Amino acid sequence: MSEDFNDNKTIQAQSSETISGEGVRGVAPDKDYVRPAEVADQDLYHGHSFITKWIFCQDAKVIGVQYFLLATFTGIIGLILSWLMRLQLGFPGAAGFMTAEHYYQFVTMHGMIMVVYFLTALFLGGFGNYLIPLMVGARDMVFPYVNMVSFWMFFVAVGVLLASFFVPGGPTGSGWTLYPPQAILEGTPGSGMGIILMCVSLILFVAGFTMGGLNYLITVLQARTRGMTLMRMPLTVWGIFTATVLAMLAFPALLVSALMMTLDKVLATSFFMPTILKAGEVLEYGGGTPILFQHLFWFFGHPEVYIVALPAFGIVSDLISVHSRKNIFGYRMMVWAIVIIGALSFFVWAHHMYVSGMHPWFGFFFATTTLIIAVPTAMKVYNWILTLWKGNIRLNTVMLWCLGFIVTFVNGGITGIFLGNVTVDVPLSDTYFVVAHFHMVMGIAPLMVIMGAVYHWFPLVAGRMLSEKLGKLHFWITFLGAYSIYFPMHYLGFIGVPRRYFEMYNSPYITSAVGVNEFISMAAFLVGAAQFILIYNIIVSLRMGKPAGKNPWQANSLEWLTPTVPPEHGNWGDKLPVIHRWPYDYSVPGAKDDFIPQTTPPSEVAGTEVEKT
Amino acid sequence: MSEIKKEQTTTHKIGIYLWIWGLLFVLSFFSYMVDWYQFQGLLRWSLILLFMFLKAGLIMAFFMHLFWERYALVNVLLWPMTAIACFVGLMVAEGKYTLFSRLFYFFVGGQ
Amino acid sequence: MSEPKIEGYKFKPGYSGMAADTASDQTMFKGVHWGKAMMWIFLLSDTFIFSCFLISYMKGRGSTPEEWPNPSEVFALNAFGVPVPLLLIAIMTFVLITSSGTMALAVKYGYERNRKMCGWLILATALGGLTFVGMQAFEWSKLIHEGVRPWENPFGAPQFGSFFFMITGFHGTHVSIGVIFLFIYAYKTFAGHYDEGKRGWFTSMKGDYVEIEILGLYWHFVDLVWVFIFAFFYLW
Ligand code: HEM
Ligand SMILES: [Cu+2]
Numbered sequence A: 001m002s003e004d005f006n007d008n009k010t011i012q013a014q015s016s017e018t019i020s021g022e023g024v025r026g027v028a029p030d031k032d033y034v035r036p037a038e039v040a041d042q043d044l045y046h047g048h049s050f051i052t053k054w055i056f057c058q059d060a061k062v063i064g065v066q067y068f069l070l071a072t073f074t075g076i077i078g079l080i081l082s083w084l085m086r087l088q089l090g091f092p093g094a095a096g097f098m099t100a101e102h103y104y105q106f107v108t109m110h111g112m113i114m115v116v117y118f119l120t121a122l123f124l125g126g127f128g129n130y131l132i133p134l135m136v137g138a139r140d141m142v143f144p145y146v147n148m149v150s151f152w153m154f155f156v157a158v159g160v161l162l163a164s165f166f167v168p169g170g171p172t173g174s175g176w177t178l179y180p181p182q183a184i185l186e187g188t189p190g191s192g193m194g195i196i197l198m199c200v201s202l203i204l205f206v207a208g209f210t211m212g213g214l215n216y217l218i219t220v221l222q223a224r225t226r227g228m229t230l231m232r233m234p235l236t237v238w239g240i241f242t243a244t245v246l247a248m249l250a251f252p253a254l255l256v257s258a259l260m261m262t263l264d265k266v267l268a269t270s271f272f273m274p275t276i277l278k279a280g281e282v283l284e285y286g287g288g289t290p291i292l293f294q295h296l297f298w299f300f301g302h303p304e305v306y307i308v309a310l311p312a313f314g315i316v317s318d319l320i321s322v323h324s325r326k327n328i329f330g331y332r333m334m335v336w337a338i339v340i341i342g343a344l345s346f347f348v349w350a351h352h353m354y355v356s357g358m359h360p361w362f363g364f365f366f367a368t369t370t371l372i373i374a375v376p377t378a379m380k381v382y383n384w385i386l387t388l389w390k391g392n393i394r395l396n397t398v399m400l401w402c403l404g405f406i407v408t409f410v411n412g413g414i415t416g417i418f419l420g421n422v423t424v425d426v427p428l429s430d431t432y433f434v435v436a437h438f439h440m441v442m443g444i445a446p447l448m449v450i451m452g453a454v455y456h457w458f459p460l461v462a463g464r465m466l467s468e469k470l471g472k473l474h475f476w477i478t479f480l481g482a483y484s485i486y487f488p489m490h491y492l493g494f495i496g497v498p499r500r501y502f503e504m505y506n507s508p509y510i511t512s513a514v515g516v517n518e519f520i521s522m523a524a525f526l527v528g529a530a531q532f533i534l535i536y537n538i539i540v541s542l543r544m545g546k547p548a549g550k551n552p553w554q555a556n557s558l559e560w561l562t563p564t565v566p567p568e569h570g571n572w573g574d575k576l577p578v579i580h581r582w583p584y585d586y587s588v589p590g591a592k593d594d595f596i597p598q599t600t601p602p603s604e605v606a607g608t609e610v611e612k613t
Numbered sequence B: 001m002s003e004i005k006k007e008q009t010t011t012h013k014i015g016i017y018l019w020i021w022g023l024l025f026v027l028s029f030f031s032y033m034v035d036w037y038q039f040q041g042l043l044r045w046s047l048i049l050l051f052m053f054l055k056a057g058l059i060m061a062f063f064m065h066l067f068w069e070r071y072a073l074v075n076v077l078l079w080p081m082t083a084i085a086c087f088v089g090l091m092v093a094e095g096k097y098t099l100f101s102r103l104f105y106f107f108v109g110g111q
Numbered sequence C: 001m002s003e004p005k006i007e008g009y010k011f012k013p014g015y016s017g018m019a020a021d022t023a024s025d026q027t028m029f030k031g032v033h034w035g036k037a038m039m040w041i042f043l044l045s046d047t048f049i050f051s052c053f054l055i056s057y058m059k060g061r062g063s064t065p066e067e068w069p070n071p072s073e074v075f076a077l078n079a080f081g082v083p084v085p086l087l088l089i090a091i092m093t094f095v096l097i098t099s100s101g102t103m104a105l106a107v108k109y110g111y112e113r114n115r116k117m118c119g120w121l122i123l124a125t126a127l128g129g130l131t132f133v134g135m136q137a138f139e140w141s142k143l144i145h146e147g148v149r150p151w152e153n154p155f156g157a158p159q160f161g162s163f164f165f166m167i168t169g170f171h172g173t174h175v176s177i178g179v180i181f182l183f184i185y186a187y188k189t190f191a192g193h194y195d196e197g198k199r200g201w202f203t204s205m206k207g208d209y210v211e212i213e214i215l216g217l218y219w220h221f222v223d224l225v226w227v228f229i230f231a232f233f234y235l236w
Helices: A050-055 A060-090 A100-136 A144-166 A193-222 A235-266 A290-323 A331-347 A362-388 A397-420 A422-428 A432-462 A468-495 A514-544 B014-036 B041-063 B071-078 B081-108 C014-023 C034-063 C087-111 C115-145 C158-190 C210-235
Strands: A010-012 A609-611 C077-079 C082-084
Touching: A060 A100, A060 A144, A060 A514, A100 A144, A100 A193, A100 A235, A100 A290, A100 A432, A144 A193, A193 A235, A193 C034, A235 A290, A235 A331, A235 C034, A235 C158, A290 A331, A290 A362, A290 A397, A290 A432, A290 B081, A290 C034, A331 A362, A331 B081, A362 A397, A362 B081, A397 A422, A397 A432, A397 A468, A432 A468, A432 A514, A468 A514, B014 B041, B014 C087, B014 C210, B041 C087, B041 C210, B071 C014, B071 C034, B081 C034, C034 C158, C034 C210, C077 C087, C087 C115, C087 C210, C115 C158, C115 C210, C158 C210
Parallel strands: none
Antiparallel strands: A010 A609, C077 C082
């Protein structure tokens, strides 16, 4: 990291004797030399019919949009479920049909949909597919066919998940953590078909994701264009890449636990099932260990948090840099922080289990590792702020979302430090404090980044700009509204309101929170409704938005430099781009423009103080 | 990609494969003998693990060519195993603790 | 396998080579075919799956107060009237290692563009795999016959049956998938797809003998997992 503080970090780009100023094509001076291609150009399958072009399509960009749309669709279902829950919590009994069983089922499906089928699919499947090949200068993902199958597996997984709403007993109501033994015992809603379909859907999701994930990883590792080193990749790619690594190593634990739970349910094995007395009778189960499930689940579950967070970190870094016209502060530090956070995330899982009755000594280990992760995370926050510092900030919608992200993320991060300490967590565990924490840090914060990313890259995908006016309206309602929802929840947690409760009835210490709950619910309705502003904005702008032209944000990274905007299948026309620099050369002293695209050879920017990358 | 590989790839002498093959048989035989002679306790465990890791190492190093691969690949493949090692270690402790609490609360405490 | 020549790139050995490869453009694994890189990463992920299985087994076995059956008795087989401990398992191990050896040689002959030899060795590997699956089916039916079920076990802790069927079943599935692919690849080898660079069925990549190595990686991995299952399931 001493690189970042090296005095000689800028170089005077030299021009060769014969060429001054602009480089001349064909007579490339030495400085501009880039090694020839190692790998032959990729042959692509070009679809001809509607079906091969838009449905079973092998173009990563189309697959990305497909992922995006399907994930958004499931996300909206998750949103509607949250509305129903908030209706019940704020105004008990107002949703007439809602029983406690329904509430459990909605909590569970909401949590699982939001974390896995919405955020994970959207960041990795959606943004990953669209952006990775473009940003590293590849024609497509390395295995387009497998990539296509990946999406359709996801499609089936979503289908199976939603099917569980219509089976006898309904979807599972065991909470998104699906803890056994209650998840599969009678008395828990959806303990029949519901939980089986949930497990099957998760297994399908993991299988499908693995196919996509292999594509993302190998594309980044083995299919970059000439001149594109790992340390010249945009942080977006770094974030998605590292998150994919985590997914490839964490999903196995989910797969295994889902499989074992299915067997417990279907074959009456007792992997997770201890001896259970029910109404004086011993059930057929016995000898299993429920805590094993928790370990497996969180060995997946904690990295999952970072699977959602790391792409958000990466994307927001790029957005902040572009829209404050400054290079990202401490690029290498940012990369290392992402990698270190990713690695450490496999050593902290049991901080979710402080009250589970695990080995008492584990608390020491996991509290320590958890607090260590805070260090690289804090470094990232400082670097975002230092990137903004004295930047030429464009306070447009994208930038607003980025600022909103920083605020909510810091807020959620700080409560995370509370919860990472055993003694503080024990009383706060399973209260609304936890709900507030994880919604701030992995619900709202990544959501803000998604919104920012949509406003940023919509012009690339659609060729038209989104309306700024509607965008700002959308932002302010969402930001202030989300704060109104989750900030008071910290207080609810402190006074002891438990999580996952259908109703508080007349518990004296909780009746004091009635007003707060009503307020939160109103805010929740408003925020949810505000999201339809975005949908309206998208639909209208698709037809009537201002034409974006090429590179509307004056960005440096490759995705804006394709010969046609929006990019076509194969991305680059006949010739792959050649990269000469990182994507953060903004406001370089001495340069003609305030940005130097990655493809600009050194000879064209002679005499400027560009970073050595 | 395929274009480049078109030239003959240099391969290794057949002898080395036969050697490894033989060694694997011998090591498997040894681990079988651990059971045959019913070694117990620490000796049994160290022998089982020793032969296991030797066999695994040979397969990975020579049959899967890791020995000849560049360090970039080898390191990418081996470092993640630290997470597994951590998981294993902790679950050993956890298993013992669960057993302890079961015996303590259900048998000792129950009486 | 061995270092290819890459124009304009100088290979360095050891860790400085690792640093140079990682810092270079285009590829991190120099000269490694996309498919091979993908197979390696997939196997890494699969390792985590099997590790989770074995860890669960260890935790489950470690925390059950009931007695765990003694594997060398449960898996003993009568040979000429004498019970020989782990006899079948020993033979299965032998078969699997044999098939691993033939696979390694198939890869070698593939790279030497010895089509016939490569094809026959793949077929031999497939037959080894088939034998293994057959013996596993025999072992399963024997245990089922003796009353062991995923949910119960006359010899002690019911988890014995659960873990046994689940883990060997998962491994056996891997073997079976491998066998299917071995047959397909044997066909493709004999048909000369790798010599002509014929494109695959679902990919626009040209066929190449590297595919044999990729398949080999998978097959050796199946063998590798068996090493661990053998140690933890049958010897513990
Ligand atoms: C408008 C936005 C949202 C609202 C109003 C909302 C509301 C809620 C409510 C009321 C609960 C139930 C709390 C309880 O009874 O214990 C909940 C749980 C949860 N939410 Fe959200 N949520 C929103 C967005 C999200 C997002 C974007 C995520 C993605 C990470 C998310 C993840 C979860 C999780 C993981 C749970 C826990 C489920 C469980 O306890 O099993 N939520 N949410
Ligand atoms: Cu966590």
